[in-house]
Amino acid sequence: MIRKLNEQDRAALLAFLGKDPALNLFLIADVENFGFDQDFQEVWGEFEPENGQIKAVLLRYEYNYLPYAAGPFNVQGFADIIKQDERMEMLSGSASIAGLFNQYISFRKEKSMHFAELKELDGEKSVPVSAEISAQRATLQHVESICSLMDGIEEFEVSPESSRSNMRRTLETGTGRTYFVERDGRTAAAASTTAENSMSAMIVSVATHPDYRGEGLATLVVTKLCSDLVSEGKSLCLFYDNPDAASIYKRIGFRDIGGWSMMYR
Known part of the structure; x- marks a missing residue:
């Protein structure tokens, strides 16, 4: 199940992201600094059906999107959310996760960097x-x-x-x-x-x-x-x-x- 997150999800979300704090730098900073009620920022989460725990996250900051998952997740579900935004400019993230969106969204350019x-x-x-x-x-x-x-x-x-x-x-x-x-x-x-x-x-x-x-x-x-x-x-x-x-x-x-x-x- 995918739904938009709110303030009641903060503790569970940060605990999930905190398992990989370097890779989730931007997600953690944006949630801590701006929360869930800003016009320029939205956060969605996918939940495990068995226990209700967060398994994947998608953040929108302005016209940019950032996905994260600790394992397999509903790529198409997140892609459908992104495609509803005609102003979307960029998707960024771990190469292994961001690359999964190629089959659902057409991109004109990709820039790759090493992450240390x-x-x-x-x-x-x-x-x-x-x-x-x-x-x-x-x-x-x-x-x-x-x-x-x-x-x-x-x-x-x-x-x-x-x-x-x-x-x-x-x-x-x-x-x-x-x-x-x-x-x-x-x-x-x-x-x-x-x-x-x-x-x-x-x-x-x-x-x-x-x-x-x-x-x-x-x-x-x-x-x-x-x-x-x-x-x-x-x-x-x-x-x-x-x-x-x-x-x-x-x-x-x-x-x-x-x-x-x-x-x-």
Whole structure:
């Protein structure tokens, strides 16, 4: 049976999602932050007929859909819900789950990423590169300096205005944090989290100024960021599509746990 979930389902839903907190990062964060009564968000659940326990979940955030299941589920039932939304833009999720929807929904484009998780730091490899350099936790007064670093990184396509407003919002709401290091009076490297929730967080926006690459600064800030969150009992995750660029994460303990697909209608 599939039905729309409500506030009375919160505890059972979060317990179900909490069995895989990294993979369910976005689902957990959206439910914790926005609940079940928002115009821009809806959540459906499929239940086991024998015991009434949740076996699969589908979340709509704006025009994007995210399914999750711990085992076999009613793919067609979820697909029928999605197809009723003419404004639907994207379906994303674990590659093994998202791929099941291809037989029911036509997609024009699919982007695949590697998905990695960190549960505990590799202590031997996570030692900072230099005792003389320390990573600082950013506050609102550091937003301009850190975003100026991001402005100069070609891989980041967010506009300067958006990057600043996004960072301010995550710092103000506590849904993300940033660590950075300074060299010669400017931000030399930084790393952030997003979608932080009670169980997990995602690493994003890892950057090093071109003048300071090869010095281990990115490793330092990512290690400090991860150490912070692991000490709070949270698991961390990240997407990557360049195996070479992922070497920094593998050194401190990230392990691949599967693929992630973003499928555009």
